[in-house]
Amino acid sequence: MQERLQKILSQAGVASRREAEKIILDGRVKVNGEVVAELGSKADPDNDVITVDGKAIVVAENRVVILLYKPVGYMTTMKDPEGRPIVTDLLKGVKERVYPIGRLDYNTEGLLLLTNDGELANTLMHPSHEVDKGYLVRVSGKVSEEQIGKLTEGVELEDGMTAPAKVAPVSESEHNSWISITIHEGRYRQVRRMCEAVGLSVVRLKRSRYDFLEIGDLKPGNFRFLAPEEVTRLKRKVYAGSGRAPRKTGIVARRQPSSPSPGGRGRGGGGGRPGGKPRG
Known part of the structure; x- marks a missing residue:
């Protein structure tokens, strides 16, 4: 069955539909050896050979x-x-x-x-x-209310201010504390960097939730x-x-x-x- 090329590229994991449109307009897509550079063009992923930059895609x-x-x-x-x-x-x-x-x-x-x-x-x-992602974080020592407050409000990182997070204490011992942090951003090593920014040293980091999935x-x-x-x-x-x-x-x-x-x-x-x- 024929489908729009941008949808086929998206389903194959090449790019989002919007990004796939640009890839098509840039002339990087071929169907059965012929360049297809017009939006709205269709192909049959089961019977046509579709390539991006010379590499065949598979849906x-x-x-x-x-x-x-x-x-x-x-x-x-x-x-x-x-x-x-x-x-x-x-x-x-x-x-x-x-x-x-x-x-x-x-x-x-x-x-x-x-x-x-x-x-x-x-x-x-x-x-x-903005998909919520929940983490359990073990840090050295005790966590102050001020540190939790800063994490909750958002902290300044080298790539900008983070969005407000949901933060709560979980447990505490003589040497370590556990806190839960929920964020919806996806920056590089974000939770670790947020903790470091408020003076917390991460000992263990575990993602425990992705939206409703635990x-x-x-x-x-x-x-x-x-x-x-x-x-x-x-x-x-x-x-x-x-x-x-x-x-x-x-x-x-x-x-x-x-x-x-x-x-x-x-x-x-x-x-x-x-x-x-x-x-x-």
């Missing part, structure tokens, strides 16, 4: 979304020039070629979504949708497939108020492989239960 027939507990010590990329482990190494038994929605840095653990649905990935990562009782390295209704709920969230109706998910129900992880391979450091309340 996944069966779209999946995976919720992974990323351990510390894994890169959120598709390859690493230094040869460090990457998150897709953990997806044993997954046949689809999926890629991360956003990133968690090497020393951060927790909830990471991966998918082969390019349009969904681009939509969720777009800053205009990490639950997953252990480091384990994962599960999202159910179609969960994907639909995500889409309704990001399309709300945009005037666009959620596209049918195309998500297939999948059973998680019986041995999805290396078992206890996570190197998150101690001091908290992966699915429960952190210990100080």
Whole structure:
């Protein structure tokens, strides 16, 4: 079935629809060897050979979304020039070629979504949708009300003022404290930099929530497939108020492989239960 080229590029994860339009206008797209540089042009992703900058694109027939507990010590990329482990190494038994929605840095653990649905990935990562992301943060020493107040109001970083965050104390011990921080921005190492800006030293950082999705009782390295209704709920969230109706998910129900992880391979450091309340 023929579809607009910008939609095909978006579904393949090449770019958002708006960015795909520019790629087409720049003459970077070919269909069956012929340059197509007009918006509104259509192609059949099942029968036509579509390339961007000479590289063929593939639109996944069966779209999946995976919720992974990323351990510390894994890169959120598709390859690493230094040869460090990457998150897709953990997806044993997954046949689809999926890629991360956003990133968690090497020393951060927790909830990471991966998918082969390019349009969904681009939509969720777009800053205009302000998807809440919740973190549990263990810091050295005690946290003052003044520090919590500054984080809540927003702090000045080298790339500008952060948006207000939701911050609350969780637990406290003699040497460490746990706080929860919820943000909707996606800047590089943002939570760590926010804490450093108010004088807090981060010992452990774990993303525990992405919008309504929670990490639950997953252990480091384990994962599960999202159910179609969960994907639909995500889409309704990001399309709300945009005037666009959620596209049918195309998500297939999948059973998680019986041995999805290396078992206890996570190197998150101690001091908290992966699915429960952190210990100080």
